[in-house]
Amino acid sequence: MESNQLLFFLSALGAFNGFILSFYFAVNAKKKIFANYFLSLLLLVLSIRIIKSVFFYFNPSLSNIFIQIGLSACVLIGPFLFLSLKSHAQNGKTTWVQHVIPYLAIITVLGTFYPYTQHQLIWSLWIVKAIYFQWLVYIVLSLKYLQPIFYKFKEKENLKKIDIWFLSIYFGVSLIWLAYASAAYTSYIVGALSFTFILYLIILLLIFRNTSESIFFKEKEKYKNKEMDAEMLDLIRQKIVIIEEKELYLNPDFNLEEAAKELKITKHLLSQYINEVLGKSFSNLIKEYRIEKAKKLLETEKNLTYESLGYDSGFTSKSTFFTAFKKITGLTPAEYQKSYSKGV
The missing domain is CATH 1.10.10.60 (Homeodomain-like)
Structure with a gap:
């Protein structure tokens, strides 16, 4: 009984931290640094998916509408991961409409005509599998924007903290996908894993705040007030x-x-x-x-x-x-x- 309470606490805390971080990035995304907006939305949809898992695991009688919302949130995890990495790599505004609106429209239509409450089998056999496949596709596509970091590994160049940050995000999201995709063979509850990932983000965030590099993906001006004549x-x-x-x-x-x-x-x-x-x-x-x-x-x-x-x-x-x-x-x-x- 106590172990279940501890697992619930850790899992729910991970999702709660995700909501807090999502709000934090959204509010502090200064100077239209779009990587922050997409990261904020990524953490939001991840947290929605995680909190649904936590409550369903400990309360199987959870209302089906909450289950549908949690599963539907997954359709945006991959796109927001991709957009976050792309906007950082290209250092500017990224076109997001084609990566978000079509999926929102599709999942809304499916949820309206095939609600989870009445079509659980269709969701289990087709819709959820399609969502996880789409999530995986975006994980693979996102690798392209990590190439400069991998190149630094090959060249034995020092990684910046910002590089470590994005590697952590990428592999964290990939691990969460793997945990859900293999849930049938392991355990449905992956909140503790998610909490570890979110907690790691918080630790990195604190490191950023206390180093010479500024937070929110904006490098500090290294040579400010040291102009050459x-x-x-x-x-x-x-x-x-x-x-x-x-x-x-x-x-x-x-x-x-x-x-x-x-x-x-x-x-x-x-x-x-x-x-x-x-x-x-x-x-x-x-x-x-x-x-x-x-x-x-x-x-x-x-x-x-x-x-x-x-x-x-x-x-x-x-x-x-x-x-x-x-x-x-x-x-x-x-x-x-x-x-x-x-x-x-």
């Missing part, structure tokens, strides 16, 4: 070309510290210049130099394999070379070489 800007502008002229980027281990040492300026000033003036990170700047080198090799060398070409351009592996080349040029090395040959 015109003379310093001109000096760095003249010096930074040395990286390209001497082809220092061909060293696979070339980093910001070595660059600063070679240019005889502080690491901080070089980083500030690249970030603020060039509008990119040091690693992206070096990748661009390497891709330009690769393009020249593709135009002049006909006997090099693409793998060798990547190594000769400063990349550490074939996969990182192909990924960077496609990202920067929009073409694969083979496609670029083919288009160049046609132009000649």
Whole structure:
């Protein structure tokens, strides 16, 4: 009896925390940062689904209308996960209508003409399975917007806290889907699992509030009140070309510290210049130099394999070379070489 009470408390608390966080993100979504709005809605529909599970598990005689609402909420979990990750990755407004309105219309029509109270078998055999399948499809589609984070893993770059945040959201939602999808083989009650996920979000939220990065997916201005004067800007502008002229980027281990040492300026000033003036990170700047080198090799060398070409351009592996080349040029090395040959 006591164990059941504890399970109910933990499960219900997870859903309650979800509602609180949903409200928190909605209210504090400043400057139209759309990732926050979608995250708020994601937590809301997740919490509705979870609270339905909790009360149904402990009270099987729960009104069927609440069961229908809880199940219907699932149809928006996948879309809001997808929209949250997409709006963050693209750093701007995301078209949401086609990902939300059609599903709302479909579930409303089904709920009206085939209410759960009278058609439980249809819901169990078809509608719920279709909802979980749609949820899974969006989980798979959302992977696309985590590629930059996975790329950082491959390149052994440091992850930002914001990267960890979105990975946690993605895998948290995926785990909840798995728990529901496998409920027939395990247990219907997944509130405790959901609570763990929500609690983790709260902990991350508190970490954000107490670090130099600001909350709500807006990086703090790293160099505020540390503006460089015109003379310093001109000096760095003249010096930074040395990286390209001497082809220092061909060293696979070339980093910001070595660059600063070679240019005889502080690491901080070089980083500030690249970030603020060039509008990119040091690693992206070096990748661009390497891709330009690769393009020249593709135009002049006909006997090099693409793998060798990547190594000769400063990349550490074939996969990182192909990924960077496609990202920067929009073409694969083979496609670029083919288009160049046609132009000649």
